Amino acid sequence: MSRYTIGQVERKTGLSQRQIRYYEQKGVVRPERTAGGHRLYSEDDVARLQSLASFLARGYTLAQALAALQARPARRRVEELPAKEGFVRPEAPSLYPLVGRDQFLRRLRERERDDEPGQDG
DNA sequence: TTTCTGACA
């Protein structure tokens, strides 16, 4: 499995090194360390950070993006998650309470018609 | 040259 330095992850995700380290503190990723203490990120770490960046780009607050990431710990498709769970509305995440999975998917698809697709769903 | 931690704004 390939590993990436923070500099490589910075280029792949568009996030700053400062942000990447901060999100590690928040528990988003748990990179390995070299003997010298340098971080080594896995493909999965990069994917999670790309998802986070995608959520932030869509207007989610950091708290909402983190919550959304926790709702999908391992690259699970939204369709596979319990319909009962709450999801952040894709069209204006900071203005509304959580909605059900099906409504989330419907709104997301409506939004994706006129919006550019993100890195991740 | 790149990354690390800690700290300030």
Add this chain to the structure above:
DNA sequence: TGTCAGCA
């Protein structure tokens, strides 16, 4: 979150 210092 950006940025700087001082290391390894």
